[in-house]
Amino acid sequence: MPSWLEEAASRVPFYQVLPDRGWPRFSHIADDLVEAVARFGDPFAGRADPRQERSVLIQATRDLPVYWALSRGDLRAVAESLATTWTALGVAPKERVLLCDYATSPLVAFASRSFLPHLGRGAADILSCTPICNDGLPELADRCAHILDYAPPGIMFIDSEAVDPLLDRVGSMAPTLRRIVVSGDERLLPRDRIATWRDGFGVDVVQLLRSDAALFFAPPCKVEADMFHPPSAFIVEEVSVETTAERAPAGRISITNTAVRSTVVTRYVTPLRGRVDLGRCRCGHDGASVVIM
């Protein structure tokens, strides 16, 4: 872990009050964030660095009352990670990209400088793509179908909750789509469900690994199943989960976000079970990979 991050974590109150779970220093879970909001009376859960600029205050996840305080530098760094992720997912320069997710989802907010105040360039701006957003409400499947009909994109990002209603509505009637990227917050859907969607839509369907509480996303490996390659701004680790009898076969994935500095995210432990592989992947990716189990 970079020394600046250790120092930052030592400076903010949140990391001083964490319960000891036998995990590496600073490790924490979502419940700790919620408790800190109440304990400190602070919507940033005691994670915001008082020395940093606060340009945007945005809720971290759909269900947690926890907010990000983000500087313009943070926004830039997250958008760059998202652009890297888009590229890994096959988004081509100048392509039209459909976003079927909430405007507050990091996958949308960081996509365009027009979507999030103070964001200098979003992923689409970086890649010279043209985004079009349909919001994340599943009941807006008709409007999504309308977009697919009249402003057909090459690639679509969609919240996992909105997929079935859209499939019911359009089936395989989206001829220009070559890939659908599905994501759910800290939720990976089973392979057979993805296969069902792939068959139903008649296009490639892949999953993006995502944890909104860590402002984290990682594209899937092109070769290995259930493997994801986080952009370099993230440090991923496996935290062991002991049972009374023996070590569990897979730990929980913890995430450190080095892209954001105004809010310190060090070893957020997700509910995702898996392992972290280091080194070069068969696909050519060099660096840490997350294998979800």
Place this chain on the structure above:
Amino acid sequence: MSSSTTDEYYDAGEVVPPDVLDAKRWALVEEVIRFARRELPFYREHWSAAGMGLDIAEGEEGFRLLPMVRKRDLIRAMTDHGSANIGIEAPNGASPSNIVLTSGTSGFHTFAVLTDDNLSGAGLLAQLRELWAMRVRPGMRVLSLSPAWHALGLFESRALTELGAVPVIPWGTLTPRFVGNMLDAIQSLRPEHLLLTARAARMLLAECDRRGVDSRRAFASVRYLGCAGEALSPVFRRHLGERFDLDDLFERGGSGDGMFGGSECHAHRGHHIAADVHYVEIVSDDGRPLPPGERGSAVVTNLGLGRSLYVRFDTEDVAAVVPGPCPCGRTHPVIEFYGRREDSVDVGSRLITPADARAVLDELEATRFRPFSLAAFGGEVRIAVAGIETLTPAASAEAAHLIAGRLDAEVRLEPADLSRVSWKETRVSNPGVER
């Protein structure tokens, strides 16, 4: 409520003398017409079909002869082309940076492109003036849930950036399922300004009631509210002002189709529309330009490129130019909006709009803030109101009598079929029933 201050204007362009503004506007109109005639297939075909040819006379005379464009023309072009690109796109050499959906009030979304040139140029200027008139200031915490599919959301986001405001963004969208996030955000992050829809403001108050929270305490930090989405009745304004304990409340209005709008200033006479960014005419049903004070359809011409260009686009919203100078000192026209033309009814030679009916219905406790729709049968106005099934016939008749007196028309009040009431896509004039 009034919030006049000495830093009233965003820029000097808001107070240029009317004759200077007028000259600038016509210069921009002519530039736009020349561009459309040269570059935009939709207008070449539309004008040609009206027998205009390409030899359009310059100046106001030639402009007034141009046939208006209606939503159905855009829809027909879309369905004919099978594409969102219908030949009104005027990126003017720039790459489109965003595609947005325009309003679905007619049940069919059209699309528009925006480029960075417009989002950081003329379109941004109009939005900056709008936010400034609503008292958004640098460093101010502003709750904003701008939808990323709507042009207004994009302009708002850019303008908050330019102003150096600090946005407070709760998760979700402006629907009831996320109202808890909105209320939590206001209580914990204490924004001074809320940019919402009227419906979202109602949702927030309902959420306070549901939680048993005193709304004035919950919204103690909030000084200003900018409300879009519908014309606010005087009673509803007072209600919001009291329950939010506001310094000032600003109605925002305009049209997603045509992509223009503006807010009230502290004088609350109507919406200031930046006349050097959009030219709005008010025309009669037969297309005659109407003088200030007379109601007609708002017809917009965008005066900047780098976007989908609407030239004499009939928004089919009932509006009027408010006569006389505005006390705020802005020289740009003030336009009041009264609701969709198709939601209005003709009674004899008079037009009763949703805003007219809303104002009267809100004065009566039985019908206050309830969704409704208007229909005319012969000389009678039938007002279907949601949630009045329990009114006795006598009470209903009495309410109808009072409403008739205020609207100066025969009125029958009847319960609305709630199944018809949903968000935006219905012809119900107050999206107050939440889902």
